[in-house]
Structure formats: structure tokens, C-alpha cells
Amino acid sequence: MLAASHPPLVAAGGPPWRAEKPKEPAVYTAVMLVDVTAEVIANTPLSSAYNVLALQAPAIAAAAAPGQFVMVKATTSHDPLLRRPFSVFEVLRDRAGTPTGISLLNKRIGPSTELLYAAQPGQPVACLGPLGRPFTIVDPPTEALMVAGGVGLAPFAMLAETLRGHGVTTTLFYGARRASELFYLDFFRELGVSLVLTTEDGSMGEAGRIVAPLDRHLAARDPREPVMLYACGPEGMLAATANLAIRRGRPCQVSVERVMGCGMGGCYSCVVPMRGDDGVFHHVRACLAGPVLPGDQILWD
Ligand SMILES: Cc1cc2nc3c(=O)[nH]c(=O)nc-3n(C[C@H](O)[C@H](O)[C@H](O)COP(=O)(O)OP(=O)(O)OC[C@H]3O[C@@H](n4cnc5c(N)ncnc54)[C@H](O)[C@@H]3O)c2cc1C
Numbered sequence: 290m291l292a293a294s295h296p297p298l299v300a301a302g303g304p305p306w307r308a309e310k311p312k313e314p315a316v317y318t319a320v321m322l323v324d325v326t327a328e329v330i331a332n333t334p335l336s337s338a339y340n341v342l343a344l345q346a347p348a349i350a351a352a353a354a355p356g357q358f359v360m361v362k363a364t365t366s367h368d369p370l371l372r373r374p375f376s377v378f379e380v381l382r383d384r385a386g387t388p389t390g391i392s393l394l395n396k397r398i399g400p401s402t403e404l405l406y407a408a409q410p411g412q413p414v415a416c417l418g419p420l421g422r423p424f425t426i427v428d429p430p431t432e433a434l435m436v437a438g439g440v441g442l443a444p445f446a447m448l449a450e451t452l453r454g455h456g457v458t459t460t461l462f463y464g465a466r467r468a469s470e471l472f473y474l475d476f477f478r479e480l481g482v483s484l485v486l487t488t489e490d491g492s493m494g495e496a497g498r499i500v501a502p503l504d505r506h507l508a509a510r511d512p513r514e515p516v517m518l519y520a521c522g523p524e525g526m527l528a529a530t531a532n533l534a535i536r537r538g539r540p541c542q543v544s545v546e547r548v549m550g551c552g553m554g555g556c557y558s559c560v561v562p563m564r565g566d567d568g569v570f571h572h573v574r575a576c577l578a579g580p581v582l583p584g585d586q587i588l589w590d
């Protein structure tokens with residue numbers, strides 16, 4: 290276990306999407322950063338590409354906030370060399386409610402995610418976290434609209450639990466390629482989250498992309514009713530959601546995906562171009578200032 294100066298649970302200067310100058314914050318509330326060898330508790334395949342991996346990591350589970358991530362590696366060999374970032378999907382608890390571990394929603398696309406797909410119970414997995422700036426949680430009467438594309442669902446299980454715990458009316462707009470890639474629908478329904486689903490092939494919900502029903506929903510709402518958008522998914526979906534939020538005058542927190550070499554600010558592989566309220570362009574490291582960033586300040590391609 291190592292204590293470290295760590296990205297904020299509370300950053301100076303107010304909510305991240307309304308920071309005066311969204312530079313990487315200079316003042317952080319110190320929290321414990323934990324590096325453990327976590328044992329695989331269970332590996333549940335969801336499809337031929339997706340699985341949920343449960344890891345025994347009580348200290349990370351106790352410290353994690355919605356939107357934070359862990360750096361993970363499921364082998365002691367040098368191939369792959371570097372750990373990879375994964376959102377904390379669920380915090381696992383024992384019957385007394387004590388955090389015992391975390392789960393990851395994994396989509397296999399390369400060597401590390403392949404190893405996580407194949408991991409066996411009892412296997413050790415190097416796990417460092419929790420890392421990064423979490424989502425800022427709203428309270429009623431503000432409503433929450435979560436927007437997920439594909440594996441971008443990952444941060445929303447924990448976020449939904451937290452929002453519903455605060456009594457926030459919450460809707461999940463969730464898009465995937467096909468019905469067999471829409472996961473955990475009953476989990477969200479049982480939390481009282483309303484679902485709006487789309488699939489690219491029309492096999493469940495509306496055919497097309499998730500931004501279309503989101504646009505209609507925002508257009509139909511009374512602009513005086515406060516809402517907060519939370520988005521995670523492919524960059525095109527994030528850009529479309531952030532631009533839609535700007536057009537509709539709504540705040541939007543996006544969790545950006547970047548290639549991350551270290552997860553701790555050392556390698557600059559994860560920079561995101563942003564514009565401050567003063568109009569000045571600058572880059573932030575997504576692992577420190579994000580992954581949750583104000584959508585209206587990111588410079589989308
Ligand atoms: C904050 C954060 C949270 C994430 N959470 C999850 C999660 O919960 N579940 C999950 O399955 N994945 C998640 N990812 C993505 C995951 O880290 C990558 O899929 C992983 O690095 C792939 O590793 P690999 O060794 O299997 O494939 P690699 O060989 O590393 O990558 C395969 C291909 O994907 C590209 N790639 C890798 N990472 C990214 C990225 N972040 N954005 C765009 N392209 C990329 C590579 O350039 C390469 O072309 C997250 C990424 C970030 C930044």
C-alpha cells in the first residue's frame with residue numbers, strides 16, 4: 290500500500306465543469322492510493338467479447354468513487370509491459386455492507402483485455418487505484434441523464450447506485466451495436482433507473498445512435514428543470530453528447546478514454562486539449578484532471 294498525492298475527490302475551485310480555468314488542479318484532497326495484488330474472486334462471461342471480473346481489493350473498494358479507475362495487469366510477464374486503465378464497475382460488499390472488492394466490465398480488444406477475459410478464480414491481478422477525478426454527484430431536484438455507449442457503461446453502475454442513494458431521478462441512455470451487447474439492464478431497473486435503449490442494428494430499442502433519443506428528450510424538457518448529463522463511450526459519441534448539451538444549455542460531465550501509460554501523471558500519453566473560460570488553450574492529463582472532464586471545455590476534433 291502506498292500513500293500518494295492523488296487526484297482529487299474534492300478539487301479547489303468548485304465543480305470541474307464550471308472551473309474558472311480548467312487547468313490541472315494544484316490543490317488536491319489527499320486520499321489513499323492502493324497498489325495490491327488482487328485475487329480474482331469470479332469471472333462472469335457476458336458474451337464472446339465482454340466479461341465481468343470480480344477482484345478482492347477491499348482497500349480500493351472502500352476508497353473508490355464513481356468515475357474513478359484502476360490500472361490493472363493480469364500477468365507478471367513483460368508482455369504486455371504496462372498496466373491498462375479500467376473503470377471501477379461495481380463495489381462488492383459482504384453481508385454487513387463492508388466493501389470487499391471491485392468488479393471490472395471488460396471488453397476484449399487486445400492482449401491485456403484478452404488476459405482479463407480469460408482470468409481464473411484465484412489468479413493474482415496487479416491493481417492500482419482508485420485513480421482520477423470522479424463524477425460530481427448532483428442532488429434533487431436536479432435529474433441525472435447518464436449516456437453510455439458500449440463498454441462506456443462501465444462507470445455507470447456505481448454512479449447510478451450513488452445517484453439513487455441521493456434520491457436523484459436517473460435515466461440511462463444506453464446504446465450498443467446489438468441487443469446481445471446491452472448488459473445489466475435488470476440491475477439498473479431494480480435501482481429505479483429509467484432506460485432508453487438503442488442498437489445500431491435495431492435488435493432492441495430504437496435503431497440508430499443513442500444521441501438521437503437524448504436530443505429529443507432534451508428538446509421536450511422544460512429548460513427551467515435542472516438536469517446533469519454524464520457521458521462515457523466512444524469519442525464520437527462523447528463529442529456529440531457534449532455538443533448537444535452546449536446547444537441545449539445543459540451541463541455535461543464526460544469520462545474521456547485515452548491511452549494511459551501510467552495512470553499517475555508521469556508519461557503524458559493521455560493529454561486532452563481543452564479551452565478555459567478565458568479562451569486560452571491548454572492540455573490536461575486525463576489521468577489526473579480527468580477522466581471526468583467538463584464536456585464544454587474539451588476541444589473535440
Ligand atoms: C479511464 C479509462 C477507463 C477505462 N475503462 C475501461 C473499462 O471499464 N472496460 C474496458 O474494457 N476498457 C476500459 N478502458 C479502455 C481500456 O483501457 C483499453 O481497452 C485497454 O487499454 C486495451 O488494452 P489491450 O492490451 O487489451 O489492448 P491494446 O493493445 O492496448 O489496445 C488495442 C487497440 O485499442 C487502442 N486503445 C487502447 N486503449 C484505448 C483507449 N483508451 N481509447 C481508444 N483506443 C484505445 C489501442 O491504440 C490499440 O489500437 C478504459 C480506458 C480509460 C482511459
Ligand code: FES
Pocket residue numbers: 548549550551552553554555556557558559560574575576577
Ligand atoms: S497516463 Fe501517464 S500521464 Fe496520464
